[in-house]
Amino acid sequence: MFHRPPPIDTPEEALTPEQERVIRKFRRFSSVSMLVMVLGVAAVFGVIGYRMIRAKPVATGELTTLLPKGARITGTAVSGDIVVVTLDIGGTIEIRTFDARTLAPAGRLRFAEEP
Structure with missing residues (x-):
């Protein structure tokens, strides 16, 4: 019923050392x-596993920071792990930075005019 090829009668040749x-x-x-x-x-x-294990979760929760009276927020930005808030305090510009993971204040930069 099925066609089968004839068996091969040739012996296998030994391989040369090369x-x-x-x-x-x-x-x-x-x-x-x-x-x-x-x-x-x-x-x-x-x-990949090391970075997944070492990754710290971003802080969740609320943070209330008191601003000086009459201050208004003119801009915000996020750069890496830093949140930057630009304030206008009575005509003077101030930049405050916060750590994005812990929401703790990281720094303050005030600008003043030269006398």
């Missing part, structure tokens, strides 16, 4: 190549 050396060299090269690839993939996954 052919065996080439095969051993190829297997060694393939093994080293595979080892390097596995180490590279493991390093990438290791860095």
Whole structure:
């Protein structure tokens, strides 16, 4: 019913020493190549896992900061882990910075005119 090819009666020929050396060299090269690839993939996954474990969550909650009387917010910005708030206090510009993770004050920059 099915067509089957006739069996091959030729005996397998033994490899010459040169052919065996080439095969051993190829297997060694393939093994080293595979080892390097596995180490590279493991390093990438290791860095991803490390950063996921070390990542700190962003602070959630509320923070109330008192502004001087008559001050108004003229601008806000976020740069990396810093929140920047620009204030106009009676005609004087002031910049206040806060740590985005903890919402703690990080600094204050005041501008004044030269006399």
